[in-house]
Amino acid sequence: MKLHGACLFAQSGGPTAVINASAFGVLTAALDTPEISNVYAAANGIWGVLNEEIYDINAENSAELALLPGTPAAAFGSCRYKLKQPESNSHEYLQILEIFKKYNIRYFFYNGGNDSMDTCDKISRFFAQNDYECRVIGVPKSIDNDLCGTDHTPGFGSAAKYIAASIAEICLENRVYDSESVIIVETMGRHAGWLAGASALAEISGAAPDLIYLPEVTFDMENFLRDVDSIVNERKRCLVVVSEGIKYADGTFVAETPPLSGDKFGHAQLGGAAATLAAVVKNRICEKTRSIELSLLQRCAAHCISQTDLNEAINVGKFAVEQAVAGESGKMAAIQRASGKDYAAEYALSPLSTAANSEQTVPRQWINAAENYVTQEFINYTLPLIQGEFFRAERGVPRFARLKKIPPRQKIEN
Numbered sequence: 540m541k542l543h544g545a546c547l548f549a550q551s552g553g554p555t556a557v558i559n560a561s562a563f564g565v566l567t568a569a570l571d572t573p574e575i576s577n578v579y580a581a582a583n584g585i586w587g588v589l590n591e592e593i594y595d596i597n598a599e600n601s602a603e604l605a606l607l608p609g610t611p612a613a614a615f616g617s618c619r620y621k622l623k624q625p626e627s628n629s630h631e632y633l634q635i636l637e638i639f640k641k642y643n644i645r646y647f648f649y650n651g652g653n654d655s656m657d658t659c660d661k662i663s664r665f666f667a668q669n670d671y672e673c674r675v676i677g678v679p680k681s682i683d684n685d686l687c688g689t690d691h692t693p694g695f696g697s698a699a700k701y702i703a704a705s706i707a708e709i710c711l712e713n714r715v716y717d718s719e720s721v722i723i724v725e726t727m728g729r730h731a732g733w734l735a736g737a738s739a740l741a742e743i744s745g746a747a748p749d750l751i752y753l754p755e756v757t758f759d760m761e762n763f764l765r766d767v768d769s770i771v772n773e774r775k776r777c778l779v780v781v782s783e784g785i786k787y788a789d790g791t792f793v794a795e796t797p798p799l800s801g802d803k804f805g806h807a808q809l810g811g812a813a814a815t816l817a818a819v820v821k822n823r824i825c826e827k828t829r830s831i832e833l834s835l836l837q838r839c840a841a842h843c844i845s846q847t848d849l850n851e852a853i854n855v856g857k858f859a860v861e862q863a864v865a866g867e868s869g870k871m872a873a874i875q876r877a878s879g880k881d882y883a884a885e886y887a888l889s890p891l892s893t894a895a896n897s898e899q900t901v902p903r904q905w906i907n908a909a910e911n912y913v914t915q916e917f918i919n920y921t922l923p924l925i926q927g928e929f930f931r932a933e934r935g936v937p938r939f940a941r942l943k944k945i946p947p948r949q950k951i952e953n
Contacts, residue, residue: 540866542672544645545577547593550613551584551620551651551658555682555694556701556844557852558650559614559940563607564856565648565678566596574864575646579947584618584651585658589631591638598945606940608849609931611841614940617651622658625665632665639666639673642947646863648856650678652686656871657895663869674863677871677891678856682838685731685898688889689873693855694838696848696924699737701840702726703925705833706738706780710746713776721767721777721820721828725813727837728782730754731900734837735782736913737921749777754784755901756910758793760819766911768824777825781812841937846927851884858886882923 546569550558562580569578578596581587594615596604607614625632639647649659656677663675679686682698706724713722726734732753741747749770752758770777786792794812813830821828851874859872870888877883905917931938 541574542645543574544643545579546575546646547579547581547644548648549581549584550615550617551655553838554613555680555838556611556697556841557693557849558680559610560608560849560852561650561678561693561856562614564853565860568857568860572864580615583616586618586620588635588638593947594944595947599942603940603942608853609841609929610939611839614942621654622661636671645673647673647675648678648859650680652681653896656891660891660895674868676859676863678859679871683728683731684733686894687897687899688871688893690876691874691924693852696845698734698837699921700845700925701837701843702734702737703740704843706748707741707744707746710778713778719771719775719825721825723779723813723817723830725781725783725832729784730898732782733901735780736901736917738780739913739918748780750779750911751913752781752785753901753906754782756906757788758785767820771825783812785812842930844929845925846929847924849929855886862888
């Protein structure tokens with residue numbers, strides 16, 4: 540059944556190097572769809588919807604929109620705002636409904652991770668309960684690759700590529716001097732160790748880390764120190780990669796000193812695991828020990844985008860629009876790995892409830908028995924996702940999209 544009306548797109552959560560590629564996929568597909576009368580984007584995710592901060596995509600320069608793929612960070616802004624259940628906070632949902640009615644928004648695409656899919660799911664169910672026909676589709680993204688219902692998330696491949704390249708470079712740097720040294724590198728990943736594990740791809744460069752610690756298994760300080768000491772005694776130099784979320788048997792994060800703060804979703808704000816471990820190693824094993832925290836570089840390194848990741852980010856956005864126009868709602872666009880010898884991506888729909896507030900972690904069998912590295916199965920899974928290079932420059936520096944972000948004429952007149 541055909542549904543005519545406007546479409547609204549918004550971004551939420553932590554950005555990725557290819558989040559705007561998905562925006563490009565959604566927006567350009569929507570602009571080319573006869574059933575969609577107007578195309579809008581909200582500022583700062585669902586928070587922008589609540590505050591009626593909306594941009595008219597029809598007013599944007601098409602040449603600038605074409606530069607969205609390859610532009611890092613969330614072009615329309617993001618938020619970390621989680622809607623409560625409608626039963627306890629109905630006024631926000633009614634406010635969203637009024638905004639949608641005002642602009643005749645009949646298609647809503649929310650680009651984000653676990654909590655964003657939860658927002659999608661709640662809004663979709665609320666609209667259905669209030670007899671407002673609006674097709675709601677989630678568009679996945681996450682450098683952490685922790686979203687259920689999809690083989691992998693757009694953003695992970697590029698972050699993995701950046702990490703593998705950076706680790707290879709650091710490894711060679713660590714070999715320069717003929718003296719004992721230990722470097723501990725920290726990646727993001729609160730409960731899922733995909734990013735830390737991706738450092739093993741540096742094996743292809745002949746410059747891999749010696750040890751990798753993931754949050755899927757319990758961290759033991761004494762075992763860690765024995766591992767490091769053994770490698771230092773054998774090779775003089777040791778390169779360690781740890782996920783920010785590694786924790787002890789009692790559930791305490793290694794980074795939990797000093798006490799942690801939390802984000803607006805109640806998740807612990809981590810960072811400092813590498814520094815904590817480096818201090819211990821420096822005291823007990825090697826005076827020349829340093830820590831490196833990759834931090835935001837993992838998700839904004841547009842100079843290291845994977846072409847495969849970029850293409851899939853665009854395609855999953857386009858697929859979301861196609862499926863919504865075809866009548867689907869309450870689903871998340873997802874990537875599936877096609878069967879066959881050579882890697883290929885296919886696109887499907889997954890229930891929003893599958894992705895909402897759940898996490899896809901590294902399978903235990905993809906972590907070695909010593910719990911200090913990943914297996915070949917992990918490498919085989921991740922390697923296809925980092926293939927291909929993309930870099931767009933102007934006079935030697937990156938050229939990113941410059942959007943006008945003009946409010947709809949309707950709001951100006953009101």
